[in-house]
Amino acid sequence: MADYLPEGVIVNILQRLSVKNLICCTCVSKSWYSLITSPEFISSHLNFTSATEKDASLLLLRRCLADSECYSLYTDEKFCTWNDTLKFPFTSINSYFTIIGNCNGLLCLSDDRVLYLHTIILWNPCIRKSIVLPKPNLIYNSFGTFVQSFGFGFDPISSDYKLVRITYVDDAQEPLPQVEIYRLSTGMWQDISYLALDCVIYNRSRPAYINGSTHWIANSIQRGDLIVSFDMCREVFRKMTIPASLVNLESFSSKDVVAYKGSLALVSWNLSGNDPGFCVWVMKEYGVAESWAKHFVMTYQNAGGGIMRPLWVRKNGGILVARQDGRVVSYDVVGDGVEDLRIRGSSSEEFVRSVHVDGYMESLVLLGRGPMFDDAHVRNILPLLNFGDGCGSSVNSYGCCYLRSLGNGFKHSHGSYAAHGAM
Structure with missing residues (x-):
C-alpha cells in the first residue's frame, strides 16, 4: 500500500x-x-x-545500585508507573557519571566527579547511539587543577546541539574563566573566553536548559548570588536576579535552577539551622525579576524529619525528594501529603547524591549516524583503568594520561570555587 x-x-x-x-x-x-x-x-x-506531548511528560530517573548506573523512564503524572528501563552501556572510572543535562532526547554525560580524563558523551538511550566528544582545550596536563561547569542545549536557528564549558584554573592570575563551546555540527571546541564572564558559577551547580538558554547559579562579589544564562543561539551570557529575599539569606545555603512547566524555577534548601527545609520559586515571566513567585515551602520537621535533597518540581506542583534513608518520595504542593514512589536505594550519602531526575522526551536524534556511533562501539573506545596494586595504572589513548596513584593531582581541587551543595 x-x-x-x-x-x-x-x-x-x-x-x-x-x-x-x-x-x-x-x-x-x-x-x-x-x-x-x-x-x-x-x-x-x-x-x-x-507539539503533541507537552502534557504527557516523561521523567528520567538515574540511580546507582551495586556499582552500576540504572536509568529508567517514568510518567510525570503517575510517577509510580514505570515506563521503560534504559540499558546503560558505559562504565565510569569514577563512582558514576555527571549528568550535565538533556535536550531533545540527547543526554550529555561527563565522567568528572574525581579524576580528570575529559570523557564527555552525548547519548541517545532510546536508539542506542552515542558520541564521544574530543578533549577540550583546557586539560589537566596543560593547566593543572581546575573546576568546571557545563551547559548543554539546542540552537533552533542552526539546528545544532551545543555544549558550553566554563573553567576556573586554581592558580590562574586572571580571575576570569576560560570559556569553550563545542558544536555538534563541527565536532570541535572553540575558545570564546573573550565573552569575559565576570562572576563565578558554583562548582557542580546544576544547569537548566529553558527558553533556548542554559542557566546556572553563580556568585558576584558586588551582587551576591544570581543566575547566569548562556543563549545557545546568540552565544552570549546574560545575568538574572534571584528573588530578593534569597540574595543574602544564609539560612538557605544551597540553590539550584530547574525547569517547571516551561518556566525557570529556583529550588533553595538548607540542611541545618533553626528551620531546615526547602522552598521553590517560579519565574512567571521569563527574564522579569519582579515575576518571581514563591510556589512551595516545606520544613524538614513537617516532612517527617531526616536529611533530604530536592530533585525535581513535577507538573502537578509536587516536589520529588531523595531522602537519607534511600527512598524517593513526592511531596504535594500543599505540603500535607506524601507519596511513596516505591523507589529504594542505599542510605549512603554517595547513593543519595547519585539520584538524578530530569524531564525527558524520546527522539531520533543521532539515528542517521552510522555504526561508528553505536553504543557498543563507543563503549570500546572509552578510557579503561585497571587498578591493580594502586600504582602504574594505565589509561588508554583517549584518556591522555597515566595515573601513578589514586591520590595524585588528577583529582579535583575545589579551591576557592567550593561546591554549593548542588543537586
Whole structure:
C-alpha cells in the first residue's frame, strides 16, 4: 500500500509513531530506512512529538545500585508507573557519571566527579547511539587543577546541539574563566573566553536548559548570588536576579535552577539551622525579576524529619525528594501529603547524591549516524583503568594520561570555587 501513497502522507503517518516503532519500521524497506534516518524526518518527528506531548511528560530517573548506573523512564503524572528501563552501556572510572543535562532526547554525560580524563558523551538511550566528544582545550596536563561547569542545549536557528564549558584554573592570575563551546555540527571546541564572564558559577551547580538558554547559579562579589544564562543561539551570557529575599539569606545555603512547566524555577534548601527545609520559586515571566513567585515551602520537621535533597518540581506542583534513608518520595504542593514512589536505594550519602531526575522526551536524534556511533562501539573506545596494586595504572589513548596513584593531582581541587551543595 505504501507504494501508492504520496511521501507526504507516509511522513504524516510515520511521525505519529513512537521511537521504538520507528526503529522497527526502518527494516521495512530501503526507502523507509532512508526516509526515517534522514535529518528532515528526524527534525519533523521531533517537532511533532514536542507539539503533541507537552502534557504527557516523561521523567528520567538515574540511580546507582551495586556499582552500576540504572536509568529508567517514568510518567510525570503517575510517577509510580514505570515506563521503560534504559540499558546503560558505559562504565565510569569514577563512582558514576555527571549528568550535565538533556535536550531533545540527547543526554550529555561527563565522567568528572574525581579524576580528570575529559570523557564527555552525548547519548541517545532510546536508539542506542552515542558520541564521544574530543578533549577540550583546557586539560589537566596543560593547566593543572581546575573546576568546571557545563551547559548543554539546542540552537533552533542552526539546528545544532551545543555544549558550553566554563573553567576556573586554581592558580590562574586572571580571575576570569576560560570559556569553550563545542558544536555538534563541527565536532570541535572553540575558545570564546573573550565573552569575559565576570562572576563565578558554583562548582557542580546544576544547569537548566529553558527558553533556548542554559542557566546556572553563580556568585558576584558586588551582587551576591544570581543566575547566569548562556543563549545557545546568540552565544552570549546574560545575568538574572534571584528573588530578593534569597540574595543574602544564609539560612538557605544551597540553590539550584530547574525547569517547571516551561518556566525557570529556583529550588533553595538548607540542611541545618533553626528551620531546615526547602522552598521553590517560579519565574512567571521569563527574564522579569519582579515575576518571581514563591510556589512551595516545606520544613524538614513537617516532612517527617531526616536529611533530604530536592530533585525535581513535577507538573502537578509536587516536589520529588531523595531522602537519607534511600527512598524517593513526592511531596504535594500543599505540603500535607506524601507519596511513596516505591523507589529504594542505599542510605549512603554517595547513593543519595547519585539520584538524578530530569524531564525527558524520546527522539531520533543521532539515528542517521552510522555504526561508528553505536553504543557498543563507543563503549570500546572509552578510557579503561585497571587498578591493580594502586600504582602504574594505565589509561588508554583517549584518556591522555597515566595515573601513578589514586591520590595524585588528577583529582579535583575545589579551591576557592567550593561546591554549593548542588543537586
